[in-house]
Amino acid sequence: MIAINPGVPTLTRLRRRHGWLAGVIVLFVVLLIIRASQVPTFGGFGLRTVFAGSLALAFLAMSQAIVVISGGINMAVGALMVFTNCLCASLMKDQSLPACIGITVVGLLASVLISTLMGWITTVSGVPDIVVTLAASFIIAGAAFLVLPTPGGGIAPDLQPLLVGGFSNPVPAIILLTLVLAGIWWPFKRSRWGIATYAIGSNRSAAYLSGVNVRITRIRTYALSGLFVGFAGVVTTAFTGGGEPRAAIGSAALLTSVAAVVLGGVAISGGTGGLVGPVFAALVLGLIPPLMLGLGWDPNLAQVASGVILILVVLFGGLLQIRRRAS
Amino acid sequence: MAQELLQATGIAKQYGSVIALRNANLSIHPGESHALLGANGAGKSTFVKILTGVINSSAGQLSVDSVATCFSSPAQARQAGIASVFQDPALVSDLTVAQNLRLTGTPRAGFARALDDLGITGFDPGEQIADISLPFLRMFDLARALAHQPRLLVLDEITAALPTDLADRVFDSMRRHTAAGGSVLFISHRLEEIIEHCGRCTVFRDGRDVATFVPREGGESRIVQSMLGDSAGLVREEARRSSVSFDGVKPQLEVRSVAAGEQLADVSFAVRPGEVVAVVALEGQGQDTLFEGIAGAQKFDSGEVLIGGNPLSASHPAKAIARGVAFVPSDRAHALLPQRPISENLALPLFRRTRTWGPIPQKTVSAKVTRTVERLSIDTRAASQARRLSGGNQQKLTIGRWLTAGFDTLLLFDPTRGIDIGTKHQIYDLIRDIADEGAAVLMYTSELREVNLVADRAVVLYRGRMVAELAADVGDEALLSAAHGFTNTHSHSGKGATS
Numbered sequence: 001m002i003a004i005n006p007g008v009p010t011l012t013r014l015r016r017r018h019g020w021l022a023g024v025i026v027l028f029v030v031l032l033i034i035r036a037s038q039v040p041t042f043g044g045f046g047l048r049t050v051f052a053g054s055l056a057l058a059f060l061a062m063s064q065a066i067v068v069i070s071g072g073i074n075m076a077v078g079a080l081m082v083f084t085n086c087l088c089a090s091l092m093k094d095q096s097l098p099a100c101i102g103i104t105v106v107g108l109l110a111s112v113l114i115s116t117l118m119g120w121i122t123t124v125s126g127v128p129d130i131v132v133t134l135a136a137s138f139i140i141a142g143a144a145f146l147v148l149p150t151p152g153g154g155i156a157p158d159l160q161p162l163l164v165g166g167f168s169n170p171v172p173a174i175i176l177l178t179l180v181l182a183g184i185w186w187p188f189k190r191s192r193w194g195i196a197t198y199a200i201g202s203n204r205s206a207a208y209l210s211g212v213n214v215r216i217t218r219i220r221t222y223a224l225s226g227l228f229v230g231f232a233g234v235v236t237t238a239f240t241g242g243g244e245p246r247a248a249i250g251s252a253a254l255l256t257s258v259a260a261v262v263l264g265g266v267a268i269s270g271g272t273g274g275l276v277g278p279v280f281a282a283l284v285l286g287l288i289p290p291l292m293l294g295l296g297w298d299p300n301l302a303q304v305a306s307g308v309i310l311i312l313v314v315l316f317g318g319l320l321q322i323r324r325r326a327s
Numbered sequence: 328m329a330q331e332l333l334q335a336t337g338i339a340k341q342y343g344s345v346i347a348l349r350n351a352n353l354s355i356h357p358g359e360s361h362a363l364l365g366a367n368g369a370g371k372s373t374f375v376k377i378l379t380g381v382i383n384s385s386a387g388q389l390s391v392d393s394v395a396t397c398f399s400s401p402a403q404a405r406q407a408g409i410a411s412v413f414q415d416p417a418l419v420s421d422l423t424v425a426q427n428l429r430l431t432g433t434p435r436a437g438f439a440r441a442l443d444d445l446g447i448t449g450f451d452p453g454e455q456i457a458d459i460s461l462p463f464l465r466m467f468d469l470a471r472a473l474a475h476q477p478r479l480l481v482l483d484e485i486t487a488a489l490p491t492d493l494a495d496r497v498f499d500s501m502r503r504h505t506a507a508g509g510s511v512l513f514i515s516h517r518l519e520e521i522i523e524h525c526g527r528c529t530v531f532r533d534g535r536d537v538a539t540f541v542p543r544e545g546g547e548s549r550i551v552q553s554m555l556g557d558s559a560g561l562v563r564e565e566a567r568r569s570s571v572s573f574d575g576v577k578p579q580l581e582v583r584s585v586a587a588g589e590q591l592a593d594v595s596f597a598v599r600p601g602e603v604v605a606v607v608a609l610e611g612q613g614q615d616t617l618f619e620g621i622a623g624a625q626k627f628d629s630g631e632v633l634i635g636g637n638p639l640s641a642s643h644p645a646k647a648i649a650r651g652v653a654f655v656p657s658d659r660a661h662a663l664l665p666q667r668p669i670s671e672n673l674a675l676p677l678f679r680r681t682r683t684w685g686p687i688p689q690k691t692v693s694a695k696v697t698r699t700v701e702r703l704s705i706d707t708r709a710a711s712q713a714r715r716l717s718g719g720n721q722q723k724l725t726i727g728r729w730l731t732a733g734f735d736t737l738l739l740f741d742p743t744r745g746i747d748i749g750t751k752h753q754i755y756d757l758i759r760d761i762a763d764e765g766a767a768v769l770m771y772t773s774e775l776r777e778v779n780l781v782a783d784r785a786v787v788l789y790r791g792r793m794v795a796e797l798a799a800d801v802g803d804e805a806l807l808s809a810a811h812g813f814t815n816t817h818s819h820s821g822k823g824a825t826s
Contacts, residue, residue: 008458017455195426202421209381209417210430211402271421 016324020265020273020317024280031287038294044168051173052164052239054286056081056232058177060253061260061278062185063228068261070221071201071270072129076118076137077229078254082245083144084111084233089153089243100156107237108230114140115226119219137254141247153243163238177279180231185275188224197221202271259310260285265317284309330393332357332510333378333409333479338387339534340373347373349534351387355479360501360511362521362542365531366554366775366807371514374531375483378512379411380404391478405431410477414484414611416464418456425452428471437474444503445470445496462489469497473504480504481512486520487611498524516609518547518811532556551807555775566800567759569783573599577636579767580652580736582621585630590616594630594793596786598767600735603758605782605799606771607806613791614771618740621769622654623647634736648676650736653729657741657771662725665714669705670696672713673728703727703757719750726757737761739770743777755781775803775810 008016032050036042060077067074088107092100114136122132165172188194196217199207208214232253237243264281266273288309289302333355340348348370355361365371377384380398389396391407398404401411418427428438435452442450445466456464465485472480482501486494501511501524513525521528522542529539530553538553545553578597586592590613598604608614619625621632623644632639634650644654653676656662664672673696699705703723705716713724722742729737739758743751758781762768772778778785778799787795787809795809 008454013453013455192429192432195422195429198422198426199419199430202419206415206417206419207430209401209413210419210427211400211405211432212430213400213402271419 021277021280024264024277024284028280028284028287031284031291035287035291035294038291044170047170048165048168048173049290050283050287051170051177054283055164055173055177056236056239057253057256057260057286058279058282059180059228059232059235060257061264061282062180062275063225063232064254064257065261065264065266065273065275065278066197066221066228067129067225068266068268069201069270069273070197070218071204072122072218072221073133073258074115074118074222074225075130075133075254076115076140077225077232077257078250078252079137079140079144079247080111080114080226080229080250081232081236081253082247082250083114083140083147084108084230085236085240086144086148086153086243086245088234088237089155090148091153092156092159092237093152093154095156097156097158100159104159104234107234108227111230111233112223112226115229116219116223119222119225122222123215123218137250141250144245144247144250148243148245151242151244151246153237155237155241160238160241163235176231176235180228181276181279184224184227189274193217193220198271201269256282256285256306259306263310263313330357331355332391334388334390334393335374335378336388336390338374338377338389339385340370340377340382341385346534348377348384350536351531351534352536353529353539355510355512356527357478357510358505358508359527360505360513360525362525362528363512363514363531364521364528364550364554366773369531369554370534371531372483373534375411375481375512375514378404379409379481405475405477408478409481410472410475410479411481411483412465412468412472412485414487416461416468418464418468420457421455423453423455424450424459424467427456428452431471431475433471433474437476438470441470441473441500442466444473445500447496462493465489466493466496469500473500477509479510479512481514483514484516484610486515486517494520516811518542518550518813521550522547530554547808547811547813548804551804551811555803555807566780567755568799569601569603569762573602576600578633579635580621580769581633581636582617583631583633585617585620585627585632587613587616587620587625587627589791591620591627591791594788594791596793596796598736598769600765600767601762602784603762603768603770603782605778605785606769606788607775607778607785607797607810608771608788609810610773612788612810614788615740617788618654618656618738618769618771621647622652622738624654648734651734652736652738653734654738655725655729655740655742657744659718659721659725663713663721666712669700669713669716669724672724673699676728699727699730702730704753719754722754723750723757726754730761735766737766737768739768741771741773744773775806778806779803 036046039046060081063077064074084107087110088103091103091106095103118133118136122129161169162172163176196207196212199210199212200214200217204214260278260281262268263284264273264278266278285306288305289299292302292305293299331354335351335353338348338351351370351374363371363374376382378389380401380403383399396407398407419430422430425435428435439450447466459467469485482497485497489497501513504511513521515521525542527539528542528550530537530550532554537556540549542550576599579600580598582594582596584593584595594617596604606614606617616625620627623642623646626642634652639647639650639652647654664675670693674692705720705723705727713721716724726739726742742758743754755777758768758770770782782799785797785799785806786793787797787806789810789812794812797805797809
């Protein structure tokens with residue numbers, strides 16, 4: 001009998017696999033504590049601002065992360081979020097709660113459909129996804145204006161607290177995030193579909209040789225990405241109480257989603273990471289502006305701070321990689 | 328006659344204008360180990376890819392149990408009972424072993440049993456593929472294929488770079504598999520393995536099957552003859568050699584006992600100015616590492632390289648180039664700027680030597696480029712983009728750029744791969760011209776014929792070691808035997824030029 005070369009110790013394995021996630025969570029907790037110490041009473045209201053305020057971004061980070069894991073990129077997540085927001089806001093204006101719940105489902109479906117279509121076009125045509133999704137993002141941003149030409153629209157007042165919590169209640173936002181992660185992402189990740197998603201991002205030819213249908217797996221990834229974008233759009237409607245068709249919102253959200261994916265430990269080359277990391281990364285990025293305000297700094301410099309944190313974290317990750325390879 | 332398990336008739340494959348497989352026929356009985364043989368480029372791997380559903384054939388018919396089939400994906404082939412293990416394990420490195428098993432829908436228990444049969448313990452399903460060494464990955468891949476209880480097991484070069492103890496386990500499992508009524512299609516460059524472990528063998532040459540026989544009866548010589556055919560007698564080409572004597576001439580390039588990981592061990596030889604030395608080796612015997620190491624694209628673990636008597640410690644290709652060492656890789660895509668014009672491709676190494684600041688003196692550059700284009704007779708109709716040139720003309724660019732720059736040590740890695748015969752001869756002439764002007768040329772070639780046509784001398788690599796140094800005109804058979812590790816039977820002490 002030949003024994004396989006001594007495997008990697010369990011602790012090392014755990015550290016490698018979940019170390020990054022633990023780091024991002026620690027970073028979030030530390031920033032949260034600093035933020036809490038800045039205000040005289042940090043309670044439900046403060047927590048609600050943190051979670052509900054970053055909720056849309058967290059969903060957007062998830063939508064980007066899953067495409068990046070599969071070895072692609074989705075440049076349309078921001079525009080699609082704005083579109084879903086406008087669609088929901090325009091339809092929900094002056095509607096009852098049950099009607100609004102129905103419209104929520106319509107908004108999610110529309111987002112899934114559009115995203116799936118993008119995935120189908122890019123896999124069938126062979127045009128790189130960065131081109132297809134970028135072009136699509138312009139069209140979708142334009143469509144948002146058609147649906148809702150000026151900021152406005154509305155939502156049933158009863159639906160708002162259900163999704164993002166009342167004025168000082170952070171629980172619904174946390175529950176919604178957890179529900180989507182636990183109810184959709186975790187089962188998916190453990191399914192054959194999920195493994196196939198990681199496989200095509202890690203090594204497309206080995207995945208093909210293993211019998212994975214690369215084309216369908218990619219399209220499925222886009223569909224799921226669209227679902228998460230849909231949540232981001234619906235949540236935005238609930239948080240702001242209306243719709244805002246400005247394209248700049250979408251562009252800014254897209255860039256932040258990529259930043260959250262990188263900060264959340266998903267390799268931009270695909271195949272590694274998860275969705276929980278990017279969610280916490282989005283929360284971290286959302287905490288930075290209020291933190292700077294609390295420190296008495298110009299919150300307009302928040303972008304600078306986000307950039308510095310991103311570079312430092314990625315540099316740190318690079319160092320870890322070099323160390324791992326050397327050992 | 329018993330019903331064949333697999334019957335391939337008239338399989339052909341064409342990529343654009345390139346014909347990879349012309350007319351391949353092969354039948355496999357139930358319960359036999361069948362070897363597939365052929366020189367590089369004979370069409371073996373194309374055939375295996377068609378058989379396992381990786382690519383579609385352009386023509387021909389596959390039947391399993393006399394029922395015509397056509398696989399459009401590896402998953403379909405696996406369902407039909409054909410499981411394969413490729414040279415590069417088809418395992419996704421970012422996933423764990425268990426996840427890779429789920430990807431193929433492999434039963435965990437069957438996999439564990441197959442591993443147990445292979446005599447491997449300590450299997451941990453949670454281990455990430457990236458943390459497992461290559462030989463074990465091959466065994467995992469084999470166990471995964473066996474777990475599907477295939478009727479036909481396709482093993483493509485599984486024993487290449489596998490330690491002997493593990494290779495023996497592969498043969499044991501082949502025996503068990505055939506004893507249980509399954510069949511094996513075995514592809515290997517190691518003839519002794521085929522003679523010992525395979526009941527029949529089919530030899531491919533130039534995209535056709537040329538012979539099927541019992542390897543134990545035919546022996547090594549019959550296999551080698553079938554692989555080569557009588558192509559040597561067909562075309563009498565003029566061989567060019569160096570006309571000067573090398574006695575007492577100091578070497579331009581000297582390699583002293585270099586080693587690198589598991590790829591290379593203790594390789595030493597020297598190339599003198601005006602001399603062309605051919606490196607002969609089968610795929611994956613360490614030649615890539617040797618060339619990249621000399622060119623500075625990779626580091627040797629030990630040993631040294633001397634250029635003109637002085638050690639070259641090239642940590643970067645630019646340092647090697649500065650010492651006059653030029654490397655032409657086999658894949659032209661690595662060397663060309665496909666979207667840029669011919670002139671820029673030719674002048675690329677030249678830019679290093681012009682003034683660093685200010686504009687590049689276009690006149691001098693274009694004069695040199697024009698001279699090179701004329702000398703190489705490059706077809707300039709598609710001058711604006713290098714990618715629009717034919718493969719032969721592209722290769723002329725990759726060699727020709729060093730003519731414009733000036734150098735005295737040239738490393739050529741399979742310079743005529745995939746090039747038509749006419750252009751090949753132009754390149755042979757070019758190589759000889761370069762040597763006659765005083766450059767030392769080291770050339771790896773996958774075409775044995777070229778050794779006699781171009782080189783003065785051949786060194787043979789086998790499993791990372793230099794196993795022979797032969798005269799260039801020793802003959803294809805002797806070269807091929809040496810490349811297969813049979814050095815005792817054809818030992819020649821030919822050193823230096825034959826003139």
